[in-house]
């Protein structure tokens with residue numbers, strides 16, 4: 225029985241001090257990341273650097289902006305993103321907005337909070353979607369606008385409406401220190417870094433109602449989202465041999481009242497010495513692989529996922545097409561196709577064989593050699609077919625479903641399982657009536 229793991233987005237948790245003078249600002253309430261096909265996925269905690277989702281050292285990452293964002297802000301984002309190039313053997317190449325393929329797509333918008341896909345997980349997203357969101361409301365100089373409102377005789381807390389009104393009449397007063405902090409933090413995620421407070425045993429959280437309430441009020445997070453974004457502790461495996469670093473740009477600020485022992489961490493505004501050690505281990509200069517090499521599977525050139533109903537065999541034929549590349553370490557790879565209902569939930573099953581962690585699925589374990597390149601359904605010779613018999617899908621005739629295709633990797637040697645290497649879903653399709 226396989227479990228699955230989905231963490232699409234890691235969220236930046238804190239809000240700038242000036243905002244204390246305003247009532248709840250929607251721009252700071254960060255929605256937790258899209259949980260891909262389902263809202264019911266469990267979330268597995270991860271540690272400080274996700275070794276399975278880092279890019280190859282020496283990679284030039286193609287980056288573009290999605291529509292929106294002034295030149296001033298874009299220039300600042302580019303400048304601060306490139307700060308990581310000083311310490312990591314990786315390069316950001318910013319392309320014009322109309323560029324074709326990009327690895328990273330940055331949206332300067334409002335209302336989506338600050339967040340980023342973790343490393344190569346950006347590849348799970350459509351080229352039409354951003355992989356990094358910056359919320360420009362989180363970059364406004366809140367102190368400046370609060371002072372203006374005070375001079376007009378107002379008393380804090382000011383309302384969101386008042387702030388928006390000031391922004392309209394007197395725009396473009398930004399808090400560049402905050403912008404720099406947020407950009408370096410989120411681009412750290414884009415390179416595969418995770419939250420430093422997840423370092424094993426680093427923070428003894430007081431898991432009380434007041435903490436859940438605090439994050440609900442400041443971030444709009446549910447209990448589950450707080451568990452995921454704040455409390456989840458990483459595995460020792462992901463520390464990459466580094467020590468816990470409370471000065472990391474990847475650390476949330478922590479109030480004393482949030483911990484059992486009064487432990488607190490102030491906002492960090494710069495890439496720390498520890499961050500430099502970690503990023504250099506993941507992207508060493510003059511090397512093509514990280515210091516700690518883990519099995520990886522790279523999926524590219526993904527074509528349309530072809531799904532058809534086969535009358536003779538009475539079932540669904542699923543044909544994904546892609547190129548697959550393995551690295552020097554051997555892992556066990558599974559191709560998994562699952563059914564997702566109209567509401568976005570994986571369909572449950574009691575089937576003995578067509579079952580992936582309790583979900584209706586067909587999967588295939590693939591034996592791969594290290595350093596190999598394979599092609600699936602790109603030519604007539606490399607056919608890959610996943611077949612789901614209709615009798616395994618009772619009651620679904622006439623229903624609309626989506627097929628979610630995923631590639632998972634088990635790193636058996638390191639006992640690190642269920643690494644999601646690829647994920648995509650089809651558009652909804654109707655199953656024929658009377659057959660299922």
Ligand SMILES: [Zn+2]
Nearest residue numbers: 234235236237
């Ligand atoms: Zn974060």
